[in-house]
Amino acid sequence: MATEGPCSTPKPGVFDLINKAKWDAWNALGNLPKETARQNYVDLVSGLSSSSDSSSQVKPEADREQAGYETLVMTSEDGITKIMLNRPTKMNALTTQMYQEIMLALEAASKDDSTITVLTGNGSYFSSGNDLTNFTHISPDEIEEKARRGAILLRDFVGCFIDFPKPLVAAVNGPAVGISVTILRLFDLVYASDRATFHTPFSHLGQTPEGCSSYTFPKLMGPGKAAEMLIFGKKLTAAEACAQGLVTEVFPDSTFQKEVWTRLKAYSKLPRNALRISKQMIRNHEKEKLHATNAEESRILQERWLSDECMNAIMNFLSRKAKM
Numbered sequence: 001m002a003t004e005g006p007c008s009t010p011k012p013g014v015f016d017l018i019n020k021a022k023w024d025a026w027n028a029l030g031n032l033p034k035e036t037a038r039q040n041y042v043d044l045v046s047g048l049s050s051s052s053d054s055s056s057q058v059k060p061e062a063d064r065e066q067a068g069y070e071t072l073v074m075t076s077e078d079g080i081t082k083i084m085l086n087r088p089t090k091m092n093a094l095t096t097q098m099y100q101e102i103m104l105a106l107e108a109a110s111k112d113d114s115t116i117t118v119l120t121g122n123g124s125y126f127s128s129g130n131d132l133t134n135f136t137h138i139s140p141d142e143i144e145e146k147a148r149r150g151a152i153l154l155r156d157f158v159g160c161f162i163d164f165p166k167p168l169v170a171a172v173n174g175p176a177v178g179i180s181v182t183i184l185r186l187f188d189l190v191y192a193s194d195r196a197t198f199h200t201p202f203s204h205l206g207q208t209p210e211g212c213s214s215y216t217f218p219k220l221m222g223p224g225k226a227a228e229m230l231i232f233g234k235k236l237t238a239a240e241a242c243a244q245g246l247v248t249e250v251f252p253d254s255t256f257q258k259e260v261w262t263r264l265k266a267y268s269k270l271p272r273n274a275l276r277i278s279k280q281m282i283r284n285h286e287k288e289k290l291h292a293t294n295a296e297e298s299r300i301l302q303e304r305w306l307s308d309e310c311m312n313a314i315m316n317f318l319s320r321k322a323k324m
């Protein structure tokens with residue numbers, strides 16, 4: 001293009017891979033003037049040579065922290081976008097603001113140039129699930145409206161995981177509770193520290209399953225094991241969760257970070273589009289079912305949040321300190 005102007009030669013045959021790729025790139029430039037193409041080429045080459053002059057001048061793919069999040073730390077490096085829940089003193093309990101920021105972060109990650117997206121937690125917990133103070137400071141005349149809006153937020157939040165287009169990985173650095181457990185089935189890989197536990201105390205809270213777990217857990221582990229977790233609140237160790245298929249692999253806590261990130265950096269070098277298309281092929285089979293389950297679970301929870309059972313359980317949790 002830079003020397004001959006717009007593409008005018010015939011397209012090479014389908015098996016002439018190298019010349020066909022060159023032709024496609026040339027043809028894609030359309031009627032770009034020869035001079036502009038030449039300047040673009042010079043800019044590209046001088047950019048490459050100046051960056052390869054000396055290794056000290058190569059700016060490493062810095063851990064680019066993305067601004068605008070208060071409850072998360074979002075970084076992109078080595079083809080991996082990491083979304084880290086960042087309320088360690090509250091065990092990364094999920095506030096309304098956090099649900100919203102996670103949705104924004106997923107939206108941004110779905111469009112950035114990374115290959116893999118990872119969700120993890122800062123501190124000792126992955127997440128203690130829904131922040132139970134989300135249900136406080138509500139006057140009686142606001143309760144129904146708050147429950148209605150909560151159900152919409154829940155449905156939208158889980159919907160983002162169902163529809164996420166790229167490989168999505170959970171690095172479960174510590175215990176996980178409630179919704180931070182149920183959504184794991186919507187991830188493509190779940191790596192867990194051997195310190196992690198998996199606990200869904202819905203009945204204890206007068207609540208019911210979400211995150212599509214009423215469908216995905218029985219399908220994954222059989223109805224009996226799913227009932228132990230979702231109905232009776234049995235807490236699983238990382239090894240047990242791995243045996244049930246909820247966790248992909250367990251790592252010793254002492255080497256968890258090193259082993260997981262080494263593995264993910266290697267995966268992130270695989271062809272990006274192939275990974276994305278394969279993920280979508282695997283997930284597309286049951287998307288409709290997942291969205292229908294999500295809508296139904298959110299509708300039922302909206303009712304549960306208004307029940308005495310739920311309100312009493314939350315008041316019990318919040319008044320623990322006062323009783324101590």
Ligand SMILES: CCCCC/C=C/CC(=O)SCCNC(=O)CCNC(=O)[C@H](O)C(C)(C)COP(=O)(O)OP(=O)(O)OC[C@H]1O[C@@H](n2cnc3c(N)ncnc32)[C@H](O)[C@@H]1OP(=O)(O)O
Pocket residue numbers: 089090091093094096099128129130131132133134150151153154177178179180201202205207210317321
């Ligand atoms: C839009 C709405 C969508 C709703 C979707 C619905 C989801 C359902 C669920 O997720 S159900 C699960 C809800 N989570 C829980 O029931 C866990 C509650 N927390 C605990 O049981 C414990 O805090 C613990 C086991 C996670 C940790 O116990 P530990 O004794 O180690 O630590 P503390 O209890 O002292 O916790 C430290 C401070 O963090 C606060 N905190 C922890 N988790 C939550 C939470 N989920 N909600 C609110 N606050 C939480 C805790 O109160 C302490 O705060 P303080 O230091 O200010 O007292």
